[in-house]
Amino acid sequence: MALPNGNMEIVFSFDTTGSMSSCLAEVRGRVSDMVQRLQTDIPGIKVGLFAHGDYCDAHTSYVTKFVDLTNDLPKLVDFAKTVGSTGGGDSDECYELVLHEVRTKLSWTPGTQRALVMIGDCNPHEPSYKQNTLKLDWRKEADALGKMGVRIYAVQCGSYSTSDKFYSDIARRTDGQHLKLSDFTNVFDMLMTVCYREKGDDLFHAYEKEVRERGAIHKDMDTMFVNLRDKAPASWTASGSSVSAPPKLTKKNSKPKAVKLTKTIKAKKLISPKLIGKIRRSVKTPTKKPPTAALKKYHVAFMPRLRRENVPECNFMLKNLSWSTWQHVISPDKKITISCSRSGLGCGYRTQQIFGGKTKVPAIYEVAVQIRQRSRKYVVFSKFSRRGFSGKVSWEKQLIGKKDIKAQIDKVVQKNCNVFVRRADVKTIKTRDEIENAQKRYDYAWQRIRNGRSGHRHVTKTDVDISEPMES
Structure with a gap:
């Protein structure tokens, strides 16, 4: 049950195969700054990190590695700096396995606001792929995450256009966003932007202003700000489904039924003017009481800075x-x-x-x-x-x-x-x-x-x- 105002839990998933090594290096250098700032700006946030190669990496490095959702900064930094790169093998990677394990192996807290940022550049494997022994279907895995209230921000890197459908589809199935990243040096700003967008308008607009004030803005970030601003995800209900449309208003041209007016009758004076004057003089205006000690703590002078x-x-x-x-x-x-x-x-x-x-x-x-x-x-x-x-x-x-x-x-x-x-x-x-x-x-x-x-x-x-x- 994902509550709309619950604490935020977000997972960053990185493809660590050869073509994505520059992205991993950028994350290693900035993860400490990123998590510390998120913890300051979004109190109660928990972050998970997921790294993956492909099935063929099982005997040489690893297929998937992750650190569970946590607010332990040293633990996250240590994982990002020590996790190794992988080979990858063929062009497709095991994104379907990542979707499955993010759903089944991470300790999601009931009632939290949830998101997955999946960063990659290739397509997933289909259920018929020989090494996909669990016969995982990425479409069903994305749907299952959507039912859990996990919104996917699918970040497509590079220019591998044949994978457009995969990234746009998993975003659509979870009411998320399909984003594109051509320059890995923007990955820090991209991750921060997604987190602030997911949390609310105020933080998102403040960070956009901060980035634009630096000077010339990269086209990746400019496009991302426009997309996230103009195509904001729909709100979520407690069950994780999108909020239903508001009830229809009465048609503007519909004529109200005629109401028969009755003749007004002048009321008789029940109290004489002299008696009214006596009543007014006898009623005392209550004097304002000074604020009690219990309320004083809410005065600006008594509140902690x-x-x-x-x-x-x-x-x-x-x-x-x-x-x-x-x-x-x-x-x-x-x-x-x-x-x-x-x-x-x-x-x-x-x-x-x-x-x-x-x-x-x-x-x-x-x-x-x-x-x-x-x-x-x-x-x-x-x-x-x-x-x-x-x-x-x-x-x-x-x-x-x-x-x-x-x-x-x-x-x-x-x-x-x-x-x-x-x-x-x-x-x-x-x-x-x-x-x-x-x-x-x-x-x-x-x-x-x-x-x-x-x-x-x-x-x-x-x-x-x-x-x-x-x-x-």
Whole structure:
């Protein structure tokens, strides 16, 4: 029984034969980042990994290997980095066996939201194939997964067009999606996109925005975003079947039956005006009672602050402000647009100016750290500039020039991390009030909290310290 709002369980299946070796290598290098980010953005998610070759690999390597659905990050990373490649043999591969074992060998939790991402480039074997000793029919296996509430995202790699029917058919049978991938370097973004699409619109749209803000987008990802946005899977009921159509509305042109009107009779006054006045004077307006202690905990001042680096954009209180794109402002290496050596003992390079030098406007700024290229940006610092910055002094000194902030930036740059900045202009008093209220809800790692924490908070992401404890 798959519940529409249950926890999410998703399995990634990879063909590890020779033609797909580049895909496996890409997954090995990014699986830690991927799972850690998914666990942050989709609480309660469980991930399974499935690797397979073909029947002929039974005596040389393996036919199938998998790690069951789990939230154990080290276990998933170890599997991805140690599972070997396979030979494959003929052009067709044992996808029918994968569908069968995903259904029968994995520990699906009752009531969860389920999906399988199957990545491959060939056709399956038919029941008549000699080494298919179980006589498995991939059509029946896909149908059985659909009845379990498992939606298949069939990712077809390469240009082997004769396999189009297989990938589109297993997606159709499970109310999933048929996707195409020509460049394996996009596999990380593809897997993240599918997970966010499966979980909901907010996360999906936020990730699409993040990917597009990087600059030129690969045609694989552009097509994938369009397909997943415009052809969103239908909702699922508790039994795993698609939701039935809503009841038909009454026809617009149908005429309502005529209703015979009766003559209205003027009601007699039952109470005299003098008596009404006496009643009004005798009734006392109840005074407002102060909130009880039980309700005080729901006031913003009493609620625990949310750690900003863990809050996805779709859940951010200020997401509706007119935010700029993230600008790459500090790098460990010299680049065309980041070529100014940082002052003092600072390491790395910075841009000469931010936002075209137009900083003399009231705005809220956010600073984020990116550990690896194309990975998530973790927001660690915020500053509300009520009057804007002068152009006479460098933007770095005015925005992040405090000794403690500069020390944090030096440390992350030494670890080959990059620093990004974005801002939202403040044009109205209402916007200013929204910002001040939001600042009471979030805990930025590089800032102290009045009456709460005197210095910076320790934060580790993918085994890298992006914030170290120090006095503010």
